[in-house]
Amino acid sequence: MADSLSEDDILEAVARHIGRPGQGPQLRRTGVDITRLPMLDLRIVRCVETRGTRQETRPGKYDISGRPTYEGELRDHPVQPPKDPAESRKVELVLHGSVRTVACGCDEGRQPCSRCRAKGKLPCETGPLCPACKGVEPCTWCDGTGERQDRAPAGPSGEKNSPGRTTCLKCRRPRTACPQCRGWGTEKCTRCDDTGFRVCPVCAGERSTEHTSCDGTGLVTLWTGGSVAHAPERSAVKLPDPAPPLRVRQRTGRTGAWERVTLTSVGEPVPDALDPAHVEAVEKALLPRPDEVARRADIGWLHLVAVAIPDDPDHVFYVFPGSDGPEVLPIWSRRRSLRIAAVVAGVVVLVLLVAALV
Template structure:
C-alpha cells in the first residue's frame, strides 16, 4: 500500500468531519471548554499495530551422561544416528522426551577398592598427632602451682610426678581456704585441687590423653568414599538425546508509544481494534501500513525449530489533533466500541509554560527565605 493509499485509508477511518463531530460531543459531555465551531490546525494520523505470535517449537539435544553405579536405562527408547534425524510421532502438546543413543550404553568398573579409597585427610592412618604432643596440659584451676598442699610440704617420694611451675596470680589460682579433695598422688584428704585431684595436670580434651586425635573426615577408619564413583565401585556412560516441545510467545507493538499514559490506558481498555487474519505460513496481510510491513514480516519469519504457529494481528487508527482556537490542549481520537473516543491532554507548549512558572515560583520562594534568614 502506498503512502497516499495509507493516508486515504486512515482518513476514511478518521475523517476531518468525523473528528470534529467527536470533539464537539466530547466537549458537550464535559470533556473541557466548549469547542463550538472549531477549526483543525494540525492532524497527524497513524496506524497502531500489535502482533502476537505463539510458536509451537521443537528443540533437540544430545548430551554425554555419566552416573554412579549401574544405571538402568531399559525403559528409555533408543535412537540411531543423530537425534536431529530421528523420526518421532506428532506431539500432542508441550513436553519432553528422553532417549538413549543405541550402542552408547557402557558400564565401567571403577579402579578403586569397591567404592572406597584411602582417606586423604589422614593418609589412611585414621588419626592425627594431637597438638598436646602427648603432654597433659596444666590444670586451668590451680595452674600447676599448688595442686596439693600436702605434697608441696612433704617432699621426697610423695612429691607429684609433674613439676610445679612458679607461683602465679589471678582468678585461676586456687584461693586459700577453697574446697579441696583427696589427693590422687599422696592420698591426703581435703588437700588437693578439685579439678586435677593433685596431679597438677588434666587430660587433653582433644585426644583424652592419648596424644592422638581421631580423623574427623573418615571417623578413624582410614578409608573414605571414592569421589569418582560415589562409593558405588562402578560407572555408567551413555549418550542421552532429549526432544523438548514448547509454546514460545513473541509480541510486537508499533509504533513506539509517544503519547501520555492516560491515552495508552484508554487505547488498551476502550479502543476498537481490527483483527486481521494471518494463515499458517502466511506473510503480512493487506491493510498493514508500509511503515510497519518490514517489521511485521521479520516478526512473522518462520523459526528453524518451529512446527506450527498461532498469529494474532490487530490494528487501530489514531489521530493526534490540534485546534486553531485551543492551543493549550491536544486531542487523541480513535475508534471505540460504539463511536469515536476522545482523550484530551495538555499541549507541550502549555507544559513548558507551567514548568517555567513553577521554576519561577521556586526561585522567588528561595530568595524570600534567604532574605528572611
C-alpha cells in the same frame, strides 16, 4: 473488524464533543489539522530449540529404561515442540545401545581413607604440661624419652634419684620420675589415653570409606545422553514512535476497538487491513530466528487520529474507533503545557524572592 475513520466521521465526532453537533463540515472550513497516527501492538513468542549430547554416569545399576531413545545423530531425531510456544520444556533422551554397567575400579566399593591416608588413626596432640614439673624434668634419667640422656653426673652414683620421685613409666627407672606425671611431662590426654594417636573420625579406624562414585556397589552405569530443550523468546514492536501521550495509550487500551489477528506459522502473510506504514516493520519483526521451531505472533492495530482546531489552540483532540462509534479524548496542546509551565516557574521565582526579602 473496525474500519478506518473517514475525515467526515472524525470531524463530526469532534464537533459533537465540543457541543457543536452536525457542524463537522464547518470545522473543516476553519482549517483544522488532521494527523493520522495508526497504532500497532505486535507481540511475538518464539519457541527456540537447543540440542546437546553428553556422557552420563550414575552409581550402581541405574535404571533408565523409562527414558526415550534416539538413534544416529541427535540433530536428526524428531521431537515435537510444546503446543504453547510460551512453555519451557526439556526432553531427556538416551542413545540406543549406549547403556552399559561396568566395574567401578575401586576395591569392592571401598576407597582408601583420605583423612588418615589409610592408617586408621591420626596423630593426637599431647595434653597440657604437667603442673608439677612443667614438662622441664619429667624424668631425671630419660627426660620423658624412655632412653638414657647424656648429662653430667648429679651425685656419687651419677644419678639424681630423689625419695620424692617415683618410677618412670617410660624408662622404668625407680625414683627418677615426677610423681604427678610419672615421666610423661604432660597431663594424661583423655582423647588418646596418652598413646599419641586417636581413631580417625572419618573411617572409624577401618582405613577405608565407601566409594562415593559407585555408592559402595563397585559398579557404575554409563550411557550417552541427549537433551532437547525448548524455551520461549519474546519480542515486541509498538508504533508509532514517538508514542502518543500516556493518557491516550491508556484510554485506547481500555476502550479502543482494536483489530487483532494471531499468526502461528513462518511465512504467513500480514493482514491486508494493516496500515501500509507498518507493513515493513511487521515483516521484519516476523523473520524467523535460528533454531526457531514454533511461534505465536499477536498483532493488534487501531486507527488513531490527532485533530487540532484553530478555534481551540489549547487542546489536541485524539479520535479513535470505540465499541459504540468514534471516541474523542482531548489532551492539552504543547502550547498550553508550555504556558502553564511558564506560569508555574514564575510563581516559584516569586515565592523565592518573597522568601528572600522576609
